[in-house]
Amino acid sequence: MVRETFGSERGEIAPLLLFTGGKGGVGKSTLVANLGVHLAREGMRVLVVDLDLALANLDVMLAVHPAHTIGEALVGDCDLADCLVPGPSGVELLPAGSGEHALGRLDARQRARLVEELTELSRDYDVVLADSAAGIGPDVLAFAAAADHVFVVTTPQPSALTDAYGLIKAIDGWARDAGREVPTPELVLNQVSGLEEAERLAHRLSGACQRFLCRSPRLAGWLPTSLGVEQAEHARRPFAEGAPKSLAMNCLRRLGARVRRLVPAQPAAIRP
Numbered sequence: 001m002v003r004e005t006f007g008s009e010r011g012e013i014a015p016l017l018l019f020t021g022g023k024g025g026v027g028k029s030t031l032v033a034n035l036g037v038h039l040a041r042e043g044m045r046v047l048v049v050d051l052d053l054a055l056a057n058l059d060v061m062l063a064v065h066p067a068h069t070i071g072e073a074l075v076g077d078c079d080l081a082d083c084l085v086p087g088p089s090g091v092e093l094l095p096a097g098s099g100e101h102a103l104g105r106l107d108a109r110q111r112a113r114l115v116e117e118l119t120e121l122s123r124d125y126d127v128v129l130a131d132s133a134a135g136i137g138p139d140v141l142a143f144a145a146a147a148d149h150v151f152v153v154t155t156p157q158p159s160a161l162t163d164a165y166g167l168i169k170a171i172d173g174w175a176r177d178a179g180r181e182v183p184t185p186e187l188v189l190n191q192v193s194g195l196e197e198a199e200r201l202a203h204r205l206s207g208a209c210q211r212f213l214c215r216s217p218r219l220a221g222w223l224p225t226s227l228g229v230e231q232a233e234h235a236r237r238p239f240a241e242g243a244p245k246s247l248a249m250n251c252l253r254r255l256g257a258r259v260r261r262l263v264p265a266q267p268a269a270i271r272p
């Protein structure tokens with residue numbers, strides 16, 4: 001029997017995958033919460049991190065009640081590990097708070113410490129999925145630069161597509177200014193009518209990136225507009241825990257498969 005093991009079981013650091021998007025409300029948190037639950041149900045050790053530090057809501061979506069938040073760890077009131085809270089299906093959450101305006105913009109030292117401590121925690125997981133704030137603020141760009149892979153989420157709305165391009169351009173510019181190599185983000189099209197629309201819009205966005213930035217972001221996955229997704233959020237129950245045959249769930253599985261390919265894995269134990 002070949003047993004698949006993931007990176008951190010071999011003492012490696014789990015990859016940090018950041019879900020971001022220029023425009024607010026495009027579904028970043030919905031994707032992170034549900035992808036986290038889905039991958040945990042598939043047996044991965046998943047940490048989801050709320051890096052929307054000033055307006056966090058993954059705790060609400062996952063219906064957990066954190067005792068401590070990343071903000072408290074940043075001011076030294078607790079360790080980052082003290083903030084960990086178990087969520088549904090075995091996923092673990094590193095929660096942030098809401099309405100703490102000072103956390104809307106960290107200084108470079110705080111940011112570096114957070115990334116460093118998060119890297120330490122990552123050793124205990126197979127994958128780390130981080131939710132980001134909208135926009136192109138310094139935190140978003142710095143977290144994107146620190147991540148192993150960035151997923152830019154957009155809806156078909158022209159303003160969301162424009163902001164997605166703006167974000168990819170900003171990440172590219174940030175990397176050039178800092179003299180750093182940052183991988184080209186991948187695209188997630190949310191609230192589309194189907195694969196055809198997702199591919200068409202991704203092709204258009206990727207074409208603009210190719211022309212002006214010499215980068216070709218690929219389509220990592222898509223999610224349909226779904227009443228089930230909306231209702232699940234109202235019920236504070238991840239849709240990844242129900243309706244296994246729904247189109248949204250099939251799409252989430254495909255995105256999950258893409259994410260799994262980004263996690264180092266090897267056949268570790270070969271038994272007769």
Ligand SMILES: Nc1ncnc2c1ncn2[C@@H]1O[C@H](COP(=O)(O)OP(=O)(O)OP(=O)(O)O)[C@@H](O)[C@H]1O
Nearest residue numbers: 024025026027028029030134224225226229230233
């Ligand atoms: N595929 C979908 N079908 C139906 N509703 C969706 C879908 N994806 C997200 N939504 C709804 O859109 C709203 C915004 O989603 P979400 O909070 O995940 O976006 P966000 O990008 O994290 O927003 P913010 O920028 O404010 O953090 C939520 O009410 C959510 O239920």
Ligand SMILES: [Mg+2]
Nearest residue numbers: 028029052131
């Ligand atoms: Mg959000």
